Amino acid sequence: MLEPDIVNVSSMKMNLLSFLLFFASTISSSLAKGSLLQTLVPSEFNDSGNARHLLEDESQAQKSDDMAQGYMSNDELEWAIQEFGQRCSNISRIYSIGKSVNGFPLWVIEISDKPGEEETEPAFKYIGNVHGDEPVGRELLVFLANWLCENHLKDPLATLIVENVHLHLLPSMNPDGFSLRKRGNANNIDLNRDFPDQFVTINDDEDSRQPETRAIMNWLRDMRFTASAAFHGGALVANYPWDGTEDKRTKYQGCPDDDVFRFMSSIYSHSHYNMSSSKEFLGGITNGAAWYPLYGGMQDWNYIHAGCFELTLEISDNKWPSAAELPILWRYNKMSMLNLVASLVKTGVHGRIYSSGDGRPLPGSITVSGINYTVKAGKTLGDYHRILAPREKYIVVATMPGYKSKNTTIWLDEGPVTLDFVLDPEVSVKGSVLQNVYDCDCNSKSKQEFVEFLWGAHLEVFFVLIVILGFLLVLFQRRAKVKFSTSRQLVGAKRTVQV
Structure with a gap:
């Protein structure tokens, strides 16, 4: 028979083991979009009621080097990207948008x-x-680049x-992670x-954000993307905005372009193997x-601040599958990846905005009646x-400061629509064309001062001068008329002279 203290120790061990199992299961149930929520986000923002079920348990979250066998290391990925740029230089360009915490370039x-x-x-990006710890996407993007090359x-x-399309591929946003x-970057x-x-x-202070985050934000300030998608792992689904809710509850929260995002998500999902x-x-x-709900996500920021329609694509139930499965995952996702990019030119409305005055392009804006969202035209x-979901009638409106807006109705039942707008400058009450704010000539200070002189404090003098000039013009016209009449009589007399 066991001694009482030995029994107590065994009981304590069993209780401790039960507690650890309960704690581990509680953590695993809170996994969100592939893993744990960032610890900096308050706990009340983390609703774990509908969290996904991963194939691997928490003990597998920290992948060993064995799991990385067959995946490209960061150095190998860099070499593959540079080699691709040399081999396919006729259709490609390699550039970096910044560096990670540990200084690794973020190659595109x-x-x-x-x-x-x-x-x-x-x-598209x-x-x-x-x-x-979700590396499948970086491998698939290299597959995609090589296939297109x-x-x-053919x-x-x-x-x-x-x-x-101008297609931009960033295989690894988080090379340090x-x-x-691990899930987070080098700063966790x-x-x-x-x-x-x-x-x-x-994290309102942009300077305090992670260098990888700032790199993405600056990238979208420099380049105007129509749409994009980010690859994740841990589930199999196409996810679209909004990612959060005002009351932090789990519920459907559609953005103004909910129909468009459902359309885009369905393109990827229905082109996928399963x-x-x-x-x-x-x-x-x-x-x-x-x-x-999640907060601080990339796809919502893209739509709100960059005019870019972004999806979050969960492409593998297993976050870090064996490298032997990568060719299979490529086959499963290949048509989805291609069709989503091609949808940019296979549907929607596209065009340019011009000025009727001189025919130059205008950096105006496009809105669609009933959708509270604005798409900006290129500055140059x-x-x-x-992007619009097909099979519907839309009223498209083009606007530009200093110009009259125009609208027209389109139908998107049979492919894309090309629609150019020619905007007329606005005219003031006096009949003069209003100067466009984009036409500012910073070297015309003297002209501006002259106009201010005429229309400023000396307006009364200017008006009197106009009246005097008008009076003199009337006198001149009357005198000219008398002279013209006299000369006409003389000419007529000459013509009637009989010989």
């Missing part, structure tokens, strides 16, 4: 028939490896994308909770807040690209 592959040039074409002269879909085999910050948020105040047959998500798509070429 641009694919286009005119890479680096500004054209009247939409731009794919971002992989947002979370360090090999097939852009496959019609590849040709369509290369010739009509990948090398550390979840990058998908580090963006400005409309519902909660998170995403649309999900038993957890109807049609393989979900509103982010209806799944569970005046081009715009407005």
Whole structure:
């Protein structure tokens, strides 16, 4: 028989083991979009009621080096990107948008028939490896780049994308997290909770944000993207805005372009091998807040602040599957990735805004009646690209400060619509054309001072001068009329002289 103190020790061990198991299960139930919520986000923002169920348990969260076998290291990824740029230089450009905490460049592959040039074409971006322990996306983007390089002269879909879209691929947003085999970056910050948020105040000081986050924000200030998608792991679903709610509850929270995002999500889901047959998500798509709310996410920030329609794509139930599964995952996602990019030119309304005065492009804005969202045209070429769900009638409105707005009705039942707007300058009450704020000539100070002189304190004098000039003009006209009449009589007399 065991001694009483030994029994007590055994009992204590069993109680401790039960507590640890309960604690582990509680943590695993709070996993959100692939992993734990960032610890800096207040706990009341974390509704774990509808959290996903991962195939791996928490003990597998920190991936060992064995799990990375077959995946490219950061150095190997960098080499692959640079080698691609040399091999496919005719349709690509390689550039960096910044560096990670540990100084690794955030390399981007641009694919286009005119890479680096500004054209009247939409731009699309794919971002992989947002979370360090979700590396499938970084591998798939390299697959995608190579496939487009090999097939852009053979496959019609590849040709369509290369010739009509500027595609930008960022294989790894979080190279430090990948090398550390953890979700956050080198500072242990979840990058998908580090963006400005409309519902909660998170990290308002941009300088205090992570360098990877700032790199993305600056990237979108420099480049105008029409749409994008970020790859994650831990589930199989296409997720769309909004990601959060005002009251922090789990419920459907659609954005102004809810129909458009459902359309985009369905393109990816139904082109996928099995995403649309999900038993957890109807049609393989979900509103982010209806799944569970999160704050500081990248996709909401893209839509609100950058005019970019972004999806969050969960492409693997297993966050870090064996490298042997990567070719299979590529086959499952290939058509989804291609069709989502191609949808930019296969539907929606596209065009340019011009001035009727001199025909130059205008950086105006495009709105659609009934949708509280504005798409801005390019500053240089005046081009715009407005994604819309097909099979509906829309009233499209073009506006520009200093010009009269115009609108027209379109139907999107059979492909995209090309619609150019020619705007007329606004006219003042006196009949003069109002100067556009974009036409400012900073060297015309003397002209401005002269106008102010005429219309300022000396307005009365100017008016008197006009009256005097008008009076003199009337006298001159009357005198000229008398002289003209006299001369006419003389001429007539001459003509009637008989010989």
